[in-house]
Structure formats: structure tokens, C-alpha cells
Amino acid sequence: MALVSVLVMGLTGYAWAAMQGLVNGFTMTDVIGSGGGGDKPADGARDILLVGLDSRTDAQGNPLPKDVLAQLRAGVSDGELNTDTLIFVHIPNDGGKAVAISLPRDSYVDIPGGYGKHKINSAYARAKFAARKELQTQGVTDEKELELKSNQEGAKTLIATVEKLTGSTIDNYAAINLLGFNDITKAIGGVDVCLNRAVRDEYSGANFKAGQQSLSGADALAFVRQRHGLPRGDLDRVVRQQVFMAGLAKKVLSAGTLTDPGKLNGLVDAVKKSVVLNQGWDIFGFAQQMSGLTGGKIEFRTIPVVNMDYSTPEDGSAIQVDPRQVHDFVQGLAGPPPGAPAPPPANGNASTTVDVRNATGKTGLAASVSQTLTGKGFIAGSTDNASSRKTSVVRYPSGAQAAAQGVAEALGGKLSLEQDASVPPGHVTVLIGTDYSNSGGSSGSAARTPQQLTAAQPSTPATPEPDKAITADGVTCVN
Numbered sequence: 001m002a003l004v005s006v007l008v009m010g011l012t013g014y015a016w017a018a019m020q021g022l023v024n025g026f027t028m029t030d031v032i033g034s035g036g037g038g039d040k041p042a043d044g045a046r047d048i049l050l051v052g053l054d055s056r057t058d059a060q061g062n063p064l065p066k067d068v069l070a071q072l073r074a075g076v077s078d079g080e081l082n083t084d085t086l087i088f089v090h091i092p093n094d095g096g097k098a099v100a101i102s103l104p105r106d107s108y109v110d111i112p113g114g115y116g117k118h119k120i121n122s123a124y125a126r127a128k129f130a131a132r133k134e135l136q137t138q139g140v141t142d143e144k145e146l147e148l149k150s151n152q153e154g155a156k157t158l159i160a161t162v163e164k165l166t167g168s169t170i171d172n173y174a175a176i177n178l179l180g181f182n183d184i185t186k187a188i189g190g191v192d193v194c195l196n197r198a199v200r201d202e203y204s205g206a207n208f209k210a211g212q213q214s215l216s217g218a219d220a221l222a223f224v225r226q227r228h229g230l231p232r233g234d235l236d237r238v239v240r241q242q243v244f245m246a247g248l249a250k251k252v253l254s255a256g257t258l259t260d261p262g263k264l265n266g267l268v269d270a271v272k273k274s275v276v277l278n279q280g281w282d283i284f285g286f287a288q289q290m291s292g293l294t295g296g297k298i299e300f301r302t303i304p305v306v307n308m309d310y311s312t313p314e315d316g317s318a319i320q321v322d323p324r325q326v327h328d329f330v331q332g333l334a335g336p337p338p339g340a341p342a343p344p345p346a347n348g349n350a351s352t353t354v355d356v357r358n359a360t361g362k363t364g365l366a367a368s369v370s371q372t373l374t375g376k377g378f379i380a381g382s383t384d385n386a387s388s389r390k391t392s393v394v395r396y397p398s399g400a401q402a403a404a405q406g407v408a409e410a411l412g413g414k415l416s417l418e419q420d421a422s423v424p425p426g427h428v429t430v431l432i433g434t435d436y437s438n439s440g441g442s443s444g445s446a447a448r449t450p451q452q453l454t455a456a457q458p459s460t461p462a463t464p465e466p467d468k469a470i471t472a473d474g475v476t477c478v479n
Contacts (some may be wrong), residue, residue, distance in 0.1 A: 026272065028279040029148075031155040031173050045092045046286075047168045049159060050100075051124075051175040052085030052224075052241075062144065064179055071182075071218060082121045083158060084225065085241055088166055090333060099333050100245065102238045102302045103162065108310055108318040112160040119318050123161040128154030151276075165323060166330040172286075173278040180274020181224075182217050184248075187266035190216035191247040193223060193240075194477035203228045212475055220244070232364050233308065234319065236479045242300035242470045243478050249298055250474075300470040304329050304375025308368075325375035349377030349410075352403040355429045357386035365432055369411065373430075376410045381427060392433040395420035404428045412437070 086103040105121035115126050131153035132146055140146055159170045176184075185191055194212040201207075204226040205218065215223050224244050230236035277283075303326045310320035354373050358366035366383035374380045392415045396404035401417065407428050408415040415430070423429050470476055 026283070027276045028281075029152050029155060029173075029276050030279045031152055031159060032170065032278040032280070045090055046171045048089040048091070048172040048174065049162055049170045050085070050087040050089060051083050051155075051158065051173070052181065053124075053175050053177045054082045054084050068179065083124045084121060086120065086158075086162065087241075087245070088162060088168070088330065090168070090330075098298050100242070100298065100300045101166075101330060101333065102242060102300065103165070104234050104238055104302070104305065104319050106234055106317075106319045107165075107303070107305075107321045108312055108315070109161060109165050109321065109323070111157065112164055113157055115157075117312075119312075119315055120161060120165070122315075124154035124158040126154075127157030155276075165321075165326055167327040168330060172281050173276075175276045177274050178221060180270055181221055183270035183274060184267060185216040185220040187263055187270050188216075188248070188251050189263065190214035191220060191244055191251055192475050193244060193247060194475050196477050196479055199226065199229065201226045201229050212477075215244075230479050232367075232479070235302070235305065235308065238302050239470070239478050242302075243476050246298065246300060246470050247475065301333065302371075304371055305368075306372070306375075322375065328377070329375060349406060350379065351426070352400075352407065353379040353381040353427045354407055355381035355427055356383045357429060357431050358384070359386040359389040359431055360434050360436070361385075361388060365436075369430060369432055369436075373407065373410055378407065378410070386431060389431065389433045390435055391416065392436045393418050393431050395423050395429045395431065397421065397423045397425050397427070400425075400428060 082105070084105050086105065088101045088103060089098060090101070091098045103120060105119065107120045108117060109120045109123075110117050111120075111123045111126065113127060115123070118126070128150045132150035135146055135149055140149070155173060155175065159173060163170055192212060192214050195208055195210050198210045199206050199208050201222075204222045206222040206226040208215075208219075208223065224237070224241045226240070227234050227237040303321060305319055306322050306325070307320035310318050312318045354370065356366040356370045356373075358369075366385070370380050370383050392411075394404045394408045394415050395418045398419060398421065400423075401419070404417045407430060408417060411430070420429070
């Protein structure tokens with residue numbers, strides 16, 4: 001997305017020649033059909049599914065050599081192809097702000113095609129395995145053909161899963177594998193990131209100092225793949241992916257990246273051997289549509305989450321999401337598809353800004369509560385810590401008792417209400433005490449937070465919550 005938008009912004013004929021070589025060298029797959037053409041979608045926006053594949057093959061289905069896998073620190077494959085990064089991108093036809101919405105890999109969702117409810121990152125693998133088995137039954141033995149055709153079916157099922165969850169129709173599909181991510185970050189000379197504290201993780205190979213630094217290759221992969229040892233586990237990994245993509249967009253959108261023939265050639269080569277696009281996507285037409293995009297017009301967000309430690313019947317611990325919350329959240333940013341029924345009358349939540357104060361001493365609880373409320377239609381206010389207290393309470397300004405009651409009900413209905421003249425009009429403040437439970441309300445026992453599911457971590461500076469937008473304008477420090 002960043003690449004094609006830069007190439008139409010008055011660059012040299014050399015850049016256009018490279019662009020043509022890039023387009024001619026893309027690997028295309030028939031996963032969407034005629035809906036992936038070059039015309040602007042009729043609903044006023046283009047919706048794209050970006051996928052990061054934990055793949056041990058290149059875009060053409062060729063196995064990666066063992067020495068390359070070792071360089072990537074890919075680890076031992078469990079035999080399944082998981083989609084560890086899923087991002088839904090909404091781009092208005094009128095050149096307005098693009099929104100990239102992350103779907104956490106462990107989100108527990110319904111997978112169309114009779115597969116039932118499972119983690120969303122397994123949708124691709126389940127359909128691919130079933131297709132591969134069917135192809136072998138039909139007598140197909142060529143390994144490359146099996147890989148390409150089964151991957152196609154995996155992508156189709158993943159697209160259907162995301163469409164069902166978000167309520168939007170996917171117009172275009174783009175997938176990148178481990179090797180491509182490695183090579184692209186090297187080609188552009190690295191991406192600037194910033195960490196609140198130093199980290200070391202043997203699972204991903206992450207070993208980074210605190211503060212701002214530039215990462216590329218295997219280090220960049222480790223940065224976006226680490227989840228062990230992070231305070232909020234997969235949610236922190238999602239934020240890592242968002243700030244990295246923001247940094248990538250900023251780097252590519254800068255004038256100095258693609259005016260360098262060496263970097264441009266390296267970028268084109270990396271993209272051609274590792275990126276798969278849906279058949280019929282008119283990249284030139286898309287580039288013209290995207291020509292006015294700048295770093296400040298790209299936002300990154302995350303779908304609302306209900307429970308980070310949801311116990312499933314057969315998939316172990318997963319992330320529980322409410323399909324209605326996710327649908328409303330995405331449609332609130334993206335807008336409904338054409339012909340969709342009119343939305344129900346507003347319930348009034350959208351007129352209330354909720355500030356959350358964590359008085360338990362448990363890192364990340366204010367952000368979690370704020371995200372729950374945002375998923376129910378309230379406006380996310382500030383999150384912060386407060387002096388320790390036992391009881392949870394919702395404080396409201398004069399005349400806002402009904403709004404406070406709505407917030408309390410959204411959190412289980414058991415929080416007490418207090419009028420407080422210091423709360424500004426249009427706001428309510430939630431003070432989370434140690435009696436707060438993760439099912440909402442006051443139960444006499446403290447909430448179980450994602451931090452309790454991992455080893456104890458030192459306290460860290462504030463990190464951007466998943467419901468706060470990240471843009472490609474600067475470098476944001478994260479966990």
C-alpha cells in the first residue's frame with residue numbers, strides 16, 4: 001500500500017519502470033474473483049485484508065532452504081500454516097483517512113464452511129489441510145501444485161471468516177510470508193521503533209534495548225512476533241505490529257527511500273518473491289487512488305476484546321470477542337456495505353466519554369476496561385492509575401446519572417454511582433477497585449488480568465492502549 005502510493009507521487013521514469021516490473025512479477029491467486037478489479041468499489045471504500053503468514057515456502061510454493069529458516073529464527077513448524085497477523089484495511093474512495101484494524105490471532109470466532117468455532121488464525125490452516133487432502137484423493141501428487149491450490153482454499157476461507165466477523169466485503173487480499181518481511185525490511189534500510197524497556201525472549205529471539213532503535217531482517221521479525229513476557233501478551237504484540245507497520249509506511253512514504261535505485265531494486269525483488277495478491281487487482285489504478293496518502297492519514301486500531309483468557313472446549317486459552325461488538329466497531333469506522341439495513345437508533349452511549357482510573361495496582365486493567373466500554377459504544381477517554389481503593393465506583397457530573405448508570409450496566413451493573421462536580425460535562429469517571437471482576441461489576445474478588453497469565457513483569461511506562469489510534473506520523477514507544 002505504501003509502495004504504490006509513493007510511486008505515483010512525481011517520481012522518476014526509473015521508478016515507473018520498476019513499478020511495471022513489480023506489477024508484472026506479482027504472484028496472483030484467485031481468491032476473490034471479479035470483485036478484486038481496479039474500479040473503485042461501489043460502497044465508497046476499498047476494504048483490504050492484509051495477512052502475515054507463518055509460512056516455510058515462498059510466494060510460488062517453493063520450500064525455503066534450511067539455512068534461510070535458521071537466519072529467520074523461524075523455529076520448528078508444527079505442520080500447520082497459521083496466519084499470525086491479520087489486518088483489515090478500510091480506504092475511502094474520496095481520499096479520506098485510511099484505517100487499519102488489527103484482528104488478534106487468537107480471537108475465538110465462527111469459521112464458515114462447517115469448521116465451527118476456533119481461533120481465527122487457524123481458519124486458513126483448517127481449509128488448506130482439507131483442500132490438500134481432497135486434492136491428493138483426486139490424484140494430485142506434485143508438491144508445488146498441492147501447496148498453491150490448497151493455499152488458495154485456505155485464503156478463501158480466511159476471507160469468509162473475516163467478512164462474517166466484520167460485516168464488510170473484502171475487495172482485495174494481500175499476504176506476505178516470513179522471508180518477505182525479512183527481505184523488505186532489509187531493502188528499505190530498517191524501521192524505527194521504540195521500546196519502554198529492554199526485552200529478552202528465547203521463543204521469538206527478541207533481544208532489544210530500551211528506547212528508540214532501527215530494526216530489520218530477523219530482528220524485525222522477532223519484534224513483531226514476540227508475545228511471551230509482554231504484560232498483555234497478544235494485545236501487546238498487536239500494538240507492536242501496528243507501530244512497526246506505521247514506521248514502515250513512514251519510511252516508504254519518505255522521499256529518500258524509493259529515489260534510491262539500489263533500495264528500489266531490493267524492495268521490488270523482495271515483494272515479487274514473497275507477496276501474494278488476489279487475481280484481478282489493478283495495482284496501477286489503486287496507486288492512482290492512493291496518490292494523496294500521507295503518514296498522518298493512516299490510523300491503526302484493534303477490535304474490542306471481551307476476555308483475554310477464554311477457556312475453549314478444544315483450543316485451549318483464546319481471546320473472547322463479541323461478534324456484535326466487533327461488527328459495530330468495524331462498521332463505525334468503515335461504514336456498512338451497500339444494501340445493508342439501516343442501523344438501529346443510537347442508544348446514547350456515543351455521547352458519553354468514559355475516563356477510567358485503575359486503583360488496583362494491576363498493570364493494564366484501566367486499558368482493558370476502557371476497551372470493553374468502547375466496544376459497547378462509549379467514547380474512550382483517558383486511562384490512568386489512582387490511589388488504591390477496594391470498592392469500584394462510577395462518578396458523574398450533575399444531570400448525568402442516566403449515563404453513569406449505562407456505564408455501570410455495561411460493566412456488570414454492580415458498580416455504585418456517585419455525583420462528583422469535578423467530572424467534566426459529557427464525561428463519567430470509572431474508578432476500578434480491587435473488588436472488580438473481569439466479568440464486570442463488583443464481586444469481592446479482584447479481576448484476573450492478562451498479566452497474571454505470564455511471568456511477573458517489572459512496572460513499565462504507559463503504553464498505547466489498543467483502542468487508541470496509532471498513526472504513521474511519528475515513533476510511538478510500546479511494551
